[in-house]
Amino acid sequence: MKILLVQDVEHLGKAGELKDVSGGFGRNYLIPKGFAVLATRGQIKQAEERLAAQRKRNEAARKDAEALAARISGLTLNFEAKVGEQDRLYGSVTSADIAERLSEQLALEFDRRKIELDEPIKRAGSHEITVRLAPGIMPTLTVVVHGEDGPSSTPEPAETVAAE
CATH class of the missing domain: 3.40.5.10 (Ribosomal protein L9, N-terminal domain)
Known part of the structure; x- marks a missing residue:
């Protein structure tokens, strides 16, 4: 049949x-x-x-998706955040934050679930992030997180003054 x-x-x-x-x-x-x-x-x-x-x-x-991948590939997103000791962030940069910034840069709505981020970014520095647009189309972009004071906000050791 x-x-x-x-x-x-x-x-x-x-x-x-x-x-x-x-x-x-x-x-x-x-x-x-x-x-x-x-x-x-x-x-x-x-x-x-x-x-x-x-x-x-x-x-x-x-x-x-291929046209969008060409626009995303090699893109750099900069984030400022409060940074504590050893370049650890007080908060974190999440996939929602990255999607929002990507939406602003590309002038189109972007879904946070397409960003492959195992866990939120909690350290200052440069991070490579993969974006899943379609099966087989996965461009990477760079997310740079730096402190509000500048690229490196690791506190300098304070000078000690001897009491006379």
């Missing part, structure tokens, strides 16, 4: 695929549950048109 999958079915296939299954499996399980329909010429043609349209949308999205 030839069926056309309407939804993804584990161990069988993805939505839009044409499959050959046993009659009982198709009639008693797949079709009544709404996972598949009987494969007629009309159904097959509609599925092919949907798949072609989906491929076009995916290709356009991939081109947009």
